[in-house]
Amino acid sequence: MMDSNDNFLHIKHLYNRAGFGISYPDLHQLSKKRRSKVVDALFKHRQETEELHLLSRDEFLSQQSLLASLGTKKEQTAEEKQQREDITKARNEKNRELNIRWIQQMMTTEDPFLEKMTLFWHGHFACRTNQPYYAQQLNNIQRTNALGSFKTLLIEVSKSPAMLDYLNNQQNRKGKPNENFSRELMELFTLGRGSYTENDIKQAARAFTGWAYNKSGDFEFNPRVHDDKEKTFFGQTGLFDGEAIIDLILAKPETATFICRKLYIFFVNDTPDENHVKELSDHFYKEKYDITAVMKKLFNADWFYEKANTGNKIKSPVELLVNMSREFYVTYNKPQVLIQLQTSLGQYLFNPPNVAGWAGGRNWIDSSSLMLRMKIPSLVLNDGLLDFNGKADPEDEAVIALNRRAKPKPVRSYVNAKADWEKFLASLPRDMKQTELATFLLQPVIGQKISTLVNTNQNLKNTAIAVTSMPEYQLC
Numbered sequence: 001m002m003d004s005n006d007n008f009l010h011i012k013h014l015y016n017r018a019g020f021g022i023s024y025p026d027l028h029q030l031s032k033k034r035r036s037k038v039v040d041a042l043f044k045h046r047q048e049t050e051e052l053h054l055l056s057r058d059e060f061l062s063q064q065s066l067l068a069s070l071g072t073k074k075e076q077t078a079e080e081k082q083q084r085e086d087i088t089k090a091r092n093e094k095n096r097e098l099n100i101r102w103i104q105q106m107m108t109t110e111d112p113f114l115e116k117m118t119l120f121w122h123g124h125f126a127c128r129t130n131q132p133y134y135a136q137q138l139n140n141i142q143r144t145n146a147l148g149s150f151k152t153l154l155i156e157v158s159k160s161p162a163m164l165d166y167l168n169n170q171q172n173r174k175g176k177p178n179e180n181f182s183r184e185l186m187e188l189f190t191l192g193r194g195s196y197t198e199n200d201i202k203q204a205a206r207a208f209t210g211w212a213y214n215k216s217g218d219f220e221f222n223p224r225v226h227d228d229k230e231k232t233f234f235g236q237t238g239l240f241d242g243e244a245i246i247d248l249i250l251a252k253p254e255t256a257t258f259i260c261r262k263l264y265i266f267f268v269n270d271t272p273d274e275n276h277v278k279e280l281s282d283h284f285y286k287e288k289y290d291i292t293a294v295m296k297k298l299f300n301a302d303w304f305y306e307k308a309n310t311g312n313k314i315k316s317p318v319e320l321l322v323n324m325s326r327e328f329y330v331t332y333n334k335p336q337v338l339i340q341l342q343t344s345l346g347q348y349l350f351n352p353p354n355v356a357g358w359a360g361g362r363n364w365i366d367s368s369s370l371m372l373r374m375k376i377p378s379l380v381l382n383d384g385l386l387d388f389n390g391k392a393d394p395e396d397e398a399v400i401a402l403n404r405r406a407k408p409k410p411v412r413s414y415v416n417a418k419a420d421w422e423k424f425l426a427s428l429p430r431d432m433k434q435t436e437l438a439t440f441l442l443q444p445v446i447g448q449k450i451s452t453l454v455n456t457n458q459n460l461k462n463t464a465i466a467v468t469s470m471p472e473y474q475l476c
Helices: 002-019 026-029 035-042 055-070 078-108 112-124 132-144 150-158 161-166 180-190 198-209 242-250 252-268 275-287 290-298 316-328 337-346 368-383 396-400 422-425 434-441 448-455 462-468
Strands: 211-213 220-221 232-233 235-236
Touching: 002 026, 002 035, 002 112, 035 290, 055 078, 055 132, 055 242, 078 112, 078 132, 078 337, 112 252, 132 150, 132 161, 132 232, 150 161, 150 180, 150 242, 161 211, 180 242, 180 252, 198 232, 198 242, 252 275, 252 290, 252 422, 275 290, 290 337, 316 337, 316 368, 337 368, 368 462, 422 462, 434 448, 434 462, 448 462
Parallel strands: none
Antiparallel strands: 211 220, 232 235
16 A cells, blocks of 8 residues: 555656646645545546637638738739738737746636646647647647547548648648658657658659648638658558658557657656656557557556656647646736746747747746746745846846846836635645645755755745745756
């Protein structure tokens, strides 16, 4: 039988990795249950998936229709130029709103595991588009299929207007194949380098000719531009189309290994243990790429809970903001600050740096972002107040830059957020000691230095602010 304290720490670790933390009462309750039962419960979702519905199809279609009418004219009046400009502005505004909507959904959802999986696929199938309707569409595809069949997810992503546009498959035509999509499909989405040849890329590109989308934002196969001649791919010859290529890619066990290594890096440890990766990938392949099956295997593995795999991963900027906001029931009165914080910390949702996505791990931290990360809890949790007096030191510059003031005058309340301290403190045991709160809030094991530090605090609120401002709070 597992020691109750061990179970408490294991469930806390599970919820930090599979979600964005856990409240004390939930942790107290769940740590009385068998670990396997707690893992199973993660997969019992609400009946309806919380899709993002910021943009309606009608709104998108009317905008497309207006753009189409403007696009046919050689000479445009001042009014028509203004209309085009207004559409661009409206799109940019909707892109920002979509970003805020998703990060706030992560902060409030009752199904954090599903959002965490969506965040994983968002980075795996990294994509940028200036059309918010397509971005929303792709995000909902990733959420709907986040724990289903990897094959279905891969096909749906490959057919999405956002990805077809981003990787130039709209220009992929018979006689003039564009290799962008087929290259990234193999290098970044399925196999990884070394498991295919340049000729495989060329042949696959021919198979994906004609995969396109129409003005209504729907996938549409265009047979007129499809190359229907024989292709030789992975040494096999046939009249392969795009889906046949995907089947041949999935038939290679290297695909299961590549995906499981990325899952391991995201959920377990930045340095993959290849024996554990093999254990996962063998299971994933045997279960015909069932994502739920591989994630259950991962969360039930004893090695997932070993000390070497706990409190060792740097929270991504989004994980940091969501984790803290859920933990302390934070309300953002001016939610656009969430975009400024993401930008300054280096992870702006819907805007990955390139098709490979965010590098993650130690790349999240540099000298300026670490200082800003350690200031954010006191900015957000202490009524969003921070004063700079006199000359700003280098680490303050990032915060001042966020406020768009280069002058070293006192900057106050730029975050404008409110933590619900009453709710947070009411969720803790009345006789909770400072070190117990630190142990709950931090993933790394707390040493003598932290114990001594928190014991000097007068109350639990001060302890919470002090602990969340420590470097250790950056780890999960």
